[in-house]
Amino acid sequence: MKALNQLMLVSAVAALAACKEAPAGDSATSTTGGEFPVESFGKLPDGTEAHLYTLTNAAGMTAKVSDFGATLVSLTAPDKDGHFADVTHGYTSVSGYDNKDNPYxxxxxxxxxNRIAHGKFSLDGQEYTLATNNEPGGIPCHLHGGDVGFNRRMWTVKSSELPSSITFEYISKDGEEGYPGTLTSTITYTLTDANELKWEATATTDKPTVINLVHHSYWNLSGDQTTSINDHILTLPADKYLPTDAGLIPTGELAPVAGTPMDFNSPTAIGERVEQDFEALKLGGGYDHCWVLTNPDTNGLALAARVKDPKSGRVLEVSSNQPAVQFYGGNFLDGTLTGKNGDVYGRRTALCLETEGFPDAPNHPEFPSAVLKPGETYHHVMVHKFSAE
Incomplete structure (x- = not known):
């Protein structure tokens, strides 16, 4: 939190205005001096130009992030032999990310x-109606912020520290996508010399609202984004998960994972039990559920997930200050999307590990609260640590 505060206190907004104006191939001024690598990422239909910023660390890793959607576009990580490869799904330009078919x-x-049932919730006695932009099981719900969520908004570069950190800001006006309150959010990406990608979100509001900012990268640690992740070995330190109805909305129950294919407390291949005759897996088309961490640390960081690709040896450990993690196994990728390097993204070619508050929390008073009030600061930290063995 101290590092973030230092970033936010740097009086360099004027200097960083060059980031928004720099043409392809140019660099932008960093708050630490020198030039911050920035390139054009293409234009939106209204002519707005998106940009791509490259973070690097001493180990040779790179992370490319865009001001469109505060998006992680690529991340290279070494395998057990020291060979680097991009381990994320994504597109070559902003047009792919602006497409409504982009799966975040x-x-x-x-x-x-995540989801809000029927796109409705009540707060302080008033009911709010949101877009219903998803219909699992034919049951409409609100998903990931609505028709034009934060993933399809232009963010402003707020500050940066060469060569490893950048902070974006977005101000969401009162009533945007149906939500109450003007919300000011920041997202900071930091690539550390310990081979960690840190994603940190903060937000403040001028009236009570609900919030659950989430990072949504798709990982395939093999480095070949066309291969299945079913052989990746997953560990989730969680004794309970949230069962859902046919619309993938939590029922309110916290169910034990013991004795079920939802138990990843011991390292287990993702594909080992994914086709078992188990109600939760049938409803989700595979794994697409929220696991409740056994030992969360809301004031620090707790391990939320560990995944290893046995062939490349790459390992990803995810730690967070949130109470839960959504593990999604790429069930709805269907081969219709073509991404970087011309790769076709087929079913279960990537997995998501989204640390978060509970889905549909605004409609479940028994869940940890998702309400943010004036004078409070929302804070979500998510650290992705990469290694090889």
Whole structure:
């Protein structure tokens, strides 16, 4: 939090205005001096130009992030032999990310990540109606912030520290996508020399609202984004998960994972039990559920997930200050999307590990509260640590 505060206190907004104006191939001024690598990422239909910023660390890793959707576009990580490869799904230009068919590749999702039942919730005695932009099981719900969520908004570069950190800001006006309150959010990406990609979100509001900002990268640690992740070995330190109805909305129950294919407390291949005759898996078309962490740490960081690709040896450990993690196994990728390098993204070619508050929390008073009030600061930290073995 101290590092973020330092970033926010840097009086360099004017200097960073060059980031928004720099043409392809140019660089932008960093708050630490020198030039911050920035390139054009293409234009939106209204002519607005999106940009791509490259973060690097001493180990040779790179992370490319865009001001459109505060999106992680690519991340290179070494395998057990020291060979680097991009381990994320994504597109070559902003047009792919602006498409409504984009399944939130690398996005910073908001205002509310995951689902809200029927696009409705009540707050302080008033009912709010949101877009119903998803219909699992034929039951409409609100998903990932609505028709034009934070993933399809232009963010402003607020500050940066060469060569490893950049902060974006977006101000969501009162009533945007049906949500109450003007919400000011920041997303900071930091690539550390310990091979960690840190995603940190903060937000403040001028009236009570609901919030669940989520990072939504799709990972395939093999480095070949056309291969299945079913052989990736997953560990989730969670004794309970949230069963859902046919619309993938939590029922309110916290069900034990013991004795079910939802138990990943011991390292288990993702594909080992994904086709078992189990109600939760049938409803989700595979894994697409929220696991409740056994030992969360809301004031620090707790391990939320560990995944290993046995062939490349790459390992990803995800830690967070949130109470839960959504594990999605790429069930709805269907081979109709073509991404970077001409790769066709087929079913279960990537997985998502989204640390978060509980889905549909505004409609479940028994869940941890998703309400943010004036004078409070929302804070979500998510650290992705990469290694090889």
């Amino acid at each position: 590749f690398g996005a910073s999702v908001g205002r509310f990540g």
